[in-house]
Amino acid sequence: MGHCFELAALDRSRFRHFLVKTIARIINRSNNPTVFGANATFVYELIPYLHESIKIVDLTHSFVPESDYPVERASLPYVGRLATRVVINGKTKQDYANLYQAEGVPDDALNNILVVHNKLNYPYWDxxxxxxxxxxxxxxxxxxxxxxxxxxxxxxxxxxxxxxxxxxxxxxxxxxxxxxxxxxxxxxxxxxxxxxxxxxxxxxxxxxxxxxxxxxxxxxxxxxxxxxxxxxxxxxxxxxxxxxxxxxxxxxxxxxxxxxxxxxxxxxxxxxxxxxxxxxxxxxxxxxxxxxxxxxxxxxxxxxxxxxxx
The missing domain is CATH 3.40.50.2000 (Glycogen Phosphorylase B;)
Known part of the structure; x- marks a missing residue:
C-alpha cells in the first residue's frame, strides 16, 4: 500500500533543508523503496541524500519554453541516478535530447528515457x-x-x-x-x-x-x-x-x-x-x-x- 503526503509547504519553510534530509532518511530506512517525481524539483533535492541502491523514476509531461525549463535543468546533475525518465510523447523525448546536447550530457543518457502515453479511461465505444x-x-x-x-x-x-x-x-x-x-x-x-x-x-x-x-x-x-x-x-x-x-x-x-x-x-x-x-x-x-x-x-x-x- 502506498502513502501520500502533502509537502507543498516545504517551498515556504525556513527548515526546508532539514526536512529534505529527514525525508531522505525515512526513505533510506524503507524496505525496497522507489522514489517517483513529476514536474517538481523536490525529488532532485532528495537525490544527494538517498542511498545509491534506491530506484528513482521521474515523469515529464512537456517542456515550458517561457520558463527556461527550471525543473528539467535542475535534473541534469542527476540524470545518471534515474532508473527511468518517463515522457508522455516523442516530442518531449526530443526536447530532452536537445537539452542534453546543449548542456553536454552524454548521449547514452537518452537510453533511459521511456515514452509512456496517457491512459484512456473509457471502454471502446461503437x-x-x-x-x-x-x-x-x-x-x-x-x-x-x-x-x-x-x-x-x-x-x-x-x-x-x-x-x-x-x-x-x-x-x-x-x-x-x-x-x-x-x-x-x-x-x-x-x-x-x-x-x-x-x-x-x-x-x-x-x-x-x-x-x-x-x-x-x-x-x-x-x-x-x-x-x-x-x-x-x-x-x-x-x-x-x-x-x-x-x-x-x-x-x-x-x-x-x-x-x-x-x-x-x-x-x-x-x-x-x-x-x-x-x-x-x-x-x-x-x-x-x-x-x-x-x-x-x-x-x-x-x-x-x-x-x-x-
Missing part, C-alpha cells in the same frame, strides 16, 4: 451509435481556464462563425471569464463536469474536439474526444502531431505568433467540415483507431506497474 448528421456542426472544447489554453481565441473562432451552422460547447470551470461578452452568441457553457459518464455523452454528441493551445504535452481530452469519434482540430504543439495526422484523422494548424492567422486557419477547417459532411465519419473512425492504438489502458497500467514495483 461509432455506429454516433450521429454525424449536419447541421449544425457541433464543436467541443474541454479544459481549464488557463492562459496557454487560449480560450478567448476559441471564442473568436466561434464569433467568426456566428452566422453559420456551427455550435460551440465549452466544458470546464470559469471559462466564461476568459471570453468577451460579444463573442458568446453561439457559445454554450456547461461548467465543470466531474461525472465521467456525462462527459462521455458530451464527446459522443459532438463532431469536433477543438484545441487552440500555445503549448501542450498531449492533452488527455483530445484522446478522449478521438476515442468517441470526435474529429480533432488543433494547433500543432507538443506531441499532438504524433497522433493527429493532418487531413487523415483530423486537422492541424500552425501555432503562429499571429493569433489572427490561427483563428482564420481554424475557421477554414471548420467551414470545410460544414461543406463536406461526408468526411466526418471517415475522420472520426481514423481518430478513434489512433486513440485506442496509442492510449490503450492495459499498456499504460502494465508499464507503470513494472516501473514502480519491479
Amino acid at each position: 461509432l455506429a451509435q454516433k450521429d454525424y448528421s449536419l447541421p449544425p456542426l457541433k464543436v467541443l472544447f474541454v479544459g481549464r481556464n488557463s492562459p496557454e489554453k487560449r480560450i478567448g481565441l476559441i471564442a473568436r473562432v466561434a464569433h467568426a462563425l456566428r452566422d453559420e451552422p456551427v455550435k460551440f460547447t465549452f466544458v470546464g470551470p470559469d471559462l466564461e471569464r476568459a471570453t468577451a461578452y460579444a463573442t458568446r452568441s453561439n457559445l454554450h457553457f456547461m461548467g465543470e463536469l466531474t461525472d465521467s459518464e456525462a462527459l462521455a455523452r458530451i464527446y459522443q454528441e459532438h463532431h469536433v474536439i477543438l484545441i487552440a493551445s500555445r503549448r501542450e504535452g498531449f492533452p488527455l481530452v483530445l484522446a478522449e474526444g478521438m476515442a468517441h469519434g470526435a474529429v480533432p482540430v488543433s494547433t500543432d504543439v507538443g506531441g499532438i502531431s504524433h497522433h493527429v495526422q493532418d487531413g487523415k484523422n483530423g486537422f492541424l494548424v500552425e501555432n503562429s505568433e499571429d493569433a489572427n492567422l490561427i483563428v482564420q486557419a481554424i475557421v477554414t477547417r471548420l467551414r470545410y467540415l460544414v461543406d463536406h459532411p461526408e468526411v466526418l465519419p471517415k475522420l472520426g473512425e481514423a481518430a478513434q483507431t489512433e486513440a485506442y492504438r496509442s492510449f490503450a489502458p492495459e499498456v499504460f497500467d502494465r508499464t507503470w506497474r513494472e516501473l514502480l514495483t519491479s
